[in-house]
Amino acid sequence: MNILITGATSGIGRQLAVDYLAAGHRVWAIGRNEQQLEELAGLGAETGAVDLLDREATLAWFGRLDRIDCAILSAGSCEYIDLPDFDSALLARVMRINVETMGHSIEGVLPALRRSEAPQLVGIGSAAAYLPLPRAEAYGASKAAVAYLIETLRITLAAEGIAVSLVCPGFVKTPLTDRNDFPMPFMVTTEQASAAIRAGIAKREAEIHFPKRFTLLMKAASLLPRGLWLRLAQRMKKS
Ligand SMILES: NC(=O)c1ccc[n+]([C@@H]2O[C@H](COP(=O)([O-])OP(=O)(O)OC[C@H]3O[C@@H](n4cnc5c(N)ncnc54)[C@H](OP(=O)(O)O)[C@@H]3O)[C@@H](O)[C@H]2O)c1
Incomplete structure (x- = not known):
């Protein structure tokens, strides 16, 4: 591929x-x-140094692609809001990095996906979007937007035969989570995350979520009455 x-x-x-x-x-x-890109080039990858926040640069670089069978959009970041200061600049920054870059990437890669016989578009969301979590006002909102974007594209791109998958990871040990200062239950390694994502892509699954012991718990919690979740989440915040 x-x-x-x-x-x-x-x-x-x-x-x-x-x-x-x-x-x-x-x-x-x-x-x-650049250093990481060089290392990947050494392993045989074609590499592109692109700031995905820059729409023109993204479209120009992606416009050179011939055929792509599978586009996996993983670029993103995470920052938390710490009240009493509601930092709207932080909210805008997280929305831009997680949602706007995905929009630029989708616009850029669709022509190359359309040249594939079995195209797949894969967006990395987060299990954080399943339900409201303390301090995740910005991150959760951005990932809820990603989920809506990807799940809507699944409907609209089906007519063209483009399979669309939303990936909802729980906690994965990466530089992004290394910055977190709270307990992260059921954390998995990047190797485990990659294996779960690749297996889901191979089966063209609509939603790829892992680790199941965490994501199923989150899905179940999302069905609780909001008043009950409010009390549980407040207790979680205190601890
Ligand atoms: N780790 C987790 O527990 C977890 C859980 C759920 C969802 N996710 C999601 O999974 C995705 C990957 O997360 P991760 O943990 O692997 O994060 P990470 O290690 O911090 O990697 C983030 C990646 O995004 C790229 N990126 C950020 N802004 C960019 C921009 N403007 N232009 C181009 N590239 C940009 C970074 O590139 P450079 O470093 O080269 O700038 C880096 O390669 C994110 O969307 C994240 O929200 C992660």
Whole structure:
């Protein structure tokens, strides 16, 4: 397969790039970190130093692609809001990095996906979007937006035969979660995350979520009456 991966210079995206290269696929790895891109080039990837916040630069770079069979959009970031200061600049920043970059990537990669006989578009969301979590006002809102964007595209792109998957990871040990200062239950390694995502992609699953012991708990909690969840979440925040 010809596979394009954004966020390929770190964490989940990087592991996917390494694993797909090892399995003999052609990989286009996108990121900004030049040193990481060089390392991926050394492993055989085609690399692109692209700031995905820059729409024109993204469209120009992606416009050079011929055929992509699978586009995995993993670029993103996480920041938390610490009240009493509601930092609207933080909210805007997180929305831009998680949602706007995905929009630019989708616009850029769709023509190359349309040249594939079995195209797949894969967006990395988060299990955080399943229900409101303390301090995740910005991150959760951005990932809820990603979920809506990807799940709507699944409906509209089906007519063209483009399979669309939403990936909802629980906690994965990466530089993103290394910054967290709270307990992260059922955390998995990037190797485990990559294996789960690649298995889901191979089956063209609509939603790829893992680890199940965490994501199923979150899905069950999302069905609780909001008043009960409010009390549980407040207790979680205190601890
Ligand atoms: N780790 C988790 O527990 C977890 C859980 C649920 C969902 N996720 C989601 O999974 C995805 C990957 O997370 P991760 O943990 O692997 O994070 P990470 O290690 O921090 O990697 C983030 C990646 O995004 C890229 N990126 C950020 N802004 C960019 C921009 N403007 N232009 C181009 N590339 C940009 C970074 O590239 P450079 O470093 O080269 O700038 C880096 O490759 C994110 O969408 C995250 O929200 C992660």
